[in-house]
Amino acid sequence: MSTTDVDRATTHADEMGAPVDLDRCPLMPTYGPPRVAFVRGQGTWLWDRDGKRYLDLLSGLGVTALGHSHPAVAEALAEQARTLLHVSNLFGNDIAWQVATTLDRLVGDGEPAGGQVFFANSGGEANECALKLARRYGGRGRHVVVSAYGSFHGRTLATLHATGQPAKHEAFQPLPEGFRHVAWDDLDALAAALDPTVTAVLLEPVQGEGGVHPANAEYLQGVRRLCDERGALLIMDEVQTGLGRTGRWFGFQHFGVVPDVVTMAKALGNGVPIGACWARADVAAAFRPGDHASTFGGQPLATAAARTVLATMAAEDVPGRAARAGDRLRTALTGIDGVSGVRGLGLLLAVELTGGRSAEVATELLDQGVVVNAVTPTALRLAPSLLIDDAELDHAVTAIAAAIATVGVTE
Numbered sequence: 001m002s003t004t005d006v007d008r009a010t011t012h013a014d015e016m017g018a019p020v021d022l023d024r025c026p027l028m029p030t031y032g033p034p035r036v037a038f039v040r041g042q043g044t045w046l047w048d049r050d051g052k053r054y055l056d057l058l059s060g061l062g063v064t065a066l067g068h069s070h071p072a073v074a075e076a077l078a079e080q081a082r083t084l085l086h087v088s089n090l091f092g093n094d095i096a097w098q099v100a101t102t103l104d105r106l107v108g109d110g111e112p113a114g115g116q117v118f119f120a121n122s123g124g125e126a127n128e129c130a131l132k133l134a135r136r137y138g139g140r141g142r143h144v145v146v147s148a149y150g151s152f153h154g155r156t157l158a159t160l161h162a163t164g165q166p167a168k169h170e171a172f173q174p175l176p177e178g179f180r181h182v183a184w185d186d187l188d189a190l191a192a193a194l195d196p197t198v199t200a201v202l203l204e205p206v207q208g209e210g211g212v213h214p215a216n217a218e219y220l221q222g223v224r225r226l227c228d229e230r231g232a233l234l235i236m237d238e239v240q241t242g243l244g245r246t247g248r249w250f251g252f253q254h255f256g257v258v259p260d261v262v263t264m265a266k267a268l269g270n271g272v273p274i275g276a277c278w279a280r281a282d283v284a285a286a287f288r289p290g291d292h293a294s295t296f297g298g299q300p301l302a303t304a305a306a307r308t309v310l311a312t313m314a315a316e317d318v319p320g321r322a323a324r325a326g327d328r329l330r331t332a333l334t335g336i337d338g339v340s341g342v343r344g345l346g347l348l349l350a351v352e353l354t355g356g357r358s359a360e361v362a363t364e365l366l367d368q369g370v371v372v373n374a375v376t377p378t379a380l381r382l383a384p385s386l387l388i389d390d391a392e393l394d395h396a397v398t399a400i401a402a403a404i405a406t407v408g409v410t411e
C-alpha cells in the first residue's frame with residue numbers, strides 16, 4: 001500500500017465528522033464519510049449535534065423497529081444491567097430460554113413450531129450458524145449452499161461468499177469453498193444447481209440490500225418442492241425482513257412455505273446486538289456440544305432486550321401495523337410525480353424514481369431532515385419504525401415529493 005493510500009485512510013478525521021480535533025482518523029476506512037452525526041433519538045425522530053431534528057425512515061437499516069429509546073426496552077436494559085449483564089454459556093440463562101420459546105412460536109405463526117434456537121450477535125453470525133448447521137446436517141460431500149444473485153447475507157468470509165454479489169468477493173479471494181449462485185426468481189436455474197453435493201438453499205424472502213425485491217409465491221413454493229425432492233434444506237434469511245417488518249412475523253409467511261432454518265437479527269434487540277438462528281428440531285440435532293459457540297451470544301443483557309422487544313411487538317401488533325402503514329405509504333407514494341413504482345412488503349419499501357439519481361434525492365432529504373437510503377442508483381429504501389404514525393407517514397410523503405421536485409427528477 002502506498003504512503004498516499006495510508007494518508008488518505010488516516011487523515012480524514014474532519015471528513016468523517018470526528019468530534020475532536022484529531023490529526024488522524026482513529027476508525028478504519030470501511031465506511032464513507034457521513035454527512036451527519038446523530039446524538040439522540042426518540043420514537044421516529046433523530047437529532048444531530050446541532051439540535052436539528054430528522055424523521056427517521058430507515059431505523060438504522062431496519063433495526064429500531066419500535067423506534068428510538070423505546071421506554072420499555074430502555075427500562076428492561078437498565079433493570080438487567082443492574083441485575084446481571086453476562087454469564088458464560090457454560091451456565092444456564094432463563095431469559096434465553098424464554099426468548100427462544102417465543103421465537104419458536106413466532107416462526108410457527110402463533111403455534112409452537114417445535115424447533116430450536118442458537119443465539120448470536122448479528123445477522124452475519126446468525127447466518128454463519130445456519131451455514132455450519134447445514135454442513136453438519138449434510139455431512140461430508142454434501143456441503144454446498146446455493147444462494148441467489150443480488151442477495152446479501154453478511155460480511156464474514158463465508159456469508160460474503162453466500163452473498164450473490166461477485167463484485168464484493170473480488171478483493172477477498174480465495175473465499176471459503178462450497179457456495180454456488182443462481183439467478184433470483186428462476187426455478188429452472190435452481191433446479192440445475194441442486195446436485196447431490198448441495199446441503200441447503202439460502203434465500204431472503206425479500207432481497208433487501210439487493211434493492212427490495214420480493215420473491216414470487218410460485219417461486220418460493222417451487223424452491224420448497226425442489227428442496228424436498230433433492231433432500232436440501234431451505235434456509236430463510238429473515239435478518240432484514242423478520243419480526244413484523246413485512247406485515248407478517250416473518251417474510252416467508254406471505255408465501256405459503258415453511259423453511260427448515262430461519263435466521264434473524266436486526267429488529268430483535270431494537271438496537272442491542274443480537275441475532276438468532278432457528279432450526280427444525282431434527283436439523284438442530286445435527287449440532288453436538290462444542291460444534292458452535294459464541295461468548296456473548298444469548299447473554300442476559302441482549303436477551304432481556306429481545307424479551308421486551310418481542311412482548312412489545314405482540315402487544316402493539318406490529319405486523320398488523322406494518323401492513324396498514326405500508327399500504328398507506330405505498331398508495332401515497334405511488335401518486336407522486338417522478339415515482340415510477342413502489343415495491344416491497346409492509347414497511348420495507350423501495351421507491352423507484354423515474355429519473356434515477358437516488359443518491360442526490362437521499363442527500364436532499366437528509367438536508368431537509370428526513371433519513372432514507374439510496375438502495376440502488378434509481379431507488380430509495382424506506383424501512384421506518386413499525387410504530388410510525390399517520391402524521392409521520394404524511395410528513396414523509398410530502399418531503400419525498402418535495403425532494404424529487406428539487407433534484408428535478410420528475411420527468
Ligand code: PLP
Pocket residue numbers: 061122123124125127152153154155204208209237238239240241265266
Ligand atoms: N442478511 C441480511 C438479509 C441482511 O440484510 C444483513 C444486513 O443488512 C445481514 C444478513 C448481515 O447482518 P449484520 O450486518 O448484522 O451482520
